[in-house]
Amino acid sequence: MTIASMQGVLKRYGSYVALDYIDLDIYEGEIVGLLGPNGAGKTTLIQTLTGMLPADKGKISLFGQSQNPFSNANKEKLGLVTQEVAIFEELTAKECLHFFAGVYGLRGEEKKRRVAEALEFVGLTDQADKIPHKFSGGMKRRLNIACALTHRPKFLIMDEPTVGIDPQSRNHILESVKKLRDQGTTLLYTTHYMEEVQEVASRVIIIDQGQVIKEGTVQQLIQTIQHEEKVKFDVSDPDIIPLDKLEKITGVRQVIASGSQITVISAAGTGNLDRILSVVKEYSSVLGIQADKPNLEDVFLTLTGKQLRDKGE
Numbered sequence: 001m002t003i004a005s006m007q008g009v010l011k012r013y014g015s016y017v018a019l020d021y022i023d024l025d026i027y028e029g030e031i032v033g034l035l036g037p038n039g040a041g042k043t044t045l046i047q048t049l050t051g052m053l054p055a056d057k058g059k060i061s062l063f064g065q066s067q068n069p070f071s072n073a074n075k076e077k078l079g080l081v082t083q084e085v086a087i088f089e090e091l092t093a094k095e096c097l098h099f100f101a102g103v104y105g106l107r108g109e110e111k112k113r114r115v116a117e118a119l120e121f122v123g124l125t126d127q128a129d130k131i132p133h134k135f136s137g138g139m140k141r142r143l144n145i146a147c148a149l150t151h152r153p154k155f156l157i158m159d160e161p162t163v164g165i166d167p168q169s170r171n172h173i174l175e176s177v178k179k180l181r182d183q184g185t186t187l188l189y190t191t192h193y194m195e196e197v198q199e200v201a202s203r204v205i206i207i208d209q210g211q212v213i214k215e216g217t218v219q220q221l222i223q224t225i226q227h228e229e230k231v232k233f234d235v236s237d238p239d240i241i242p243l244d245k246l247e248k249i250t251g252v253r254q255v256i257a258s259g260s261q262i263t264v265i266s267a268a269g270t271g272n273l274d275r276i277l278s279v280v281k282e283y284s285s286v287l288g289i290q291a292d293k294p295n296l297e298d299v300f301l302t303l304t305g306k307q308l309r310d311k312g313e
């Protein structure tokens with residue numbers, strides 16, 4: 001069953017096109033990793049998919065309904081963890097959850113039970129009566145996730161839930177995502193950390209500049225570039241290396257300069273490393289060479305010529 005879909009969705013901010021005729025489907029029981037660099041349009045996609053922002057064109061359907069996808073009945077089946085942590089810092093963790101559970105219409109004993117369940121789920125039971133003001137970033141984020149869970153959504157959307165948090169909370173969140181999937185929740189998970197997608201996603205949708213540029217399982221995406229070899233050089237003088245000279249070497253498909261690194265992607269089995277190395281060395285000292293197995297980051301690099309993450313992030 002299709003839980004959510006977008007067909008030809010266009011979203012502009014003024015003249016800027018943030019979503020450029022997006023088509024996508026999310027099926028029941030999946031964890032879809034929505035992967036894209038900063039500014040790719042991930043948050044806009046989520047806001048449009050949930051009805052927070054109106055689309056300029058196209059069709060959106062939720063839980064099989066395209067006539068009135070944002071009906072109250074559908075919203076009750078949705079959970080949203082926004083990129084910005086949205087909790088009340090002056091209420092205790094438990095009070096905060098009671099508030100959100102109340103918004104979803106839970107009352108009495110059932111509300112109490114669901115609040116306790118959500119606290120337990122995110123590992124904050126022992127913090128229930130504390131004010132989140134003093135929580136770490138990761139604990140606040142976990143409380144934020146709990147707020148989206150008391151009504152047991154069928155479809156949970158998480159917008160970069162692990163940005164800027166400690167590794168322990170990050171692992172906890174990734175484990176929670178898998179547990180929710182095992183309990184039958186469908187998840188859409190946006191991130192620009194490809195390791196997370198590799199760990200949890202059953203399917204990946206890569207977007208850049210408001211367009212879906214590739215989709216498939218992690219394995220399928222990696223296979224699309226397995227006919228390529230990639231070598232990275234750390235160099236002392238990246239700016240003076242003539243990239244066009246490298247591009248002209250037999251077998252070279254793409255040359256990408258980023259910081260002090262030059263990445264050369266060649267057709268597999270060309271045996272052109274000597275030639276590449278001698279061109280690089282002609283202009284600069286080589287401080288390191290790395291030849292890795294392809295991963296999702298490379299899929300992204302090959303498709304867009306850009307890195308998913310800024311250097312140093």
Ligand SMILES: Nc1ncnc2c1ncn2[C@@H]1O[C@H](COP(=O)(O)OP(=O)(O)OP(=O)(O)O)[C@@H](O)[C@H]1O
Binds near residue numbers: 036039083192
């Ligand atoms: N309200 C707005 N008005 C104008 N431009 C906007 C607005 N919101 C977002 N944008 C622009 O639209 C593009 C997509 O933004 P969006 O926040 O959807 O990307 P993102 O993939 O979620 O990025 P990030 O990872 O940084 O959150 C960006 O270039 C952004 O600057």
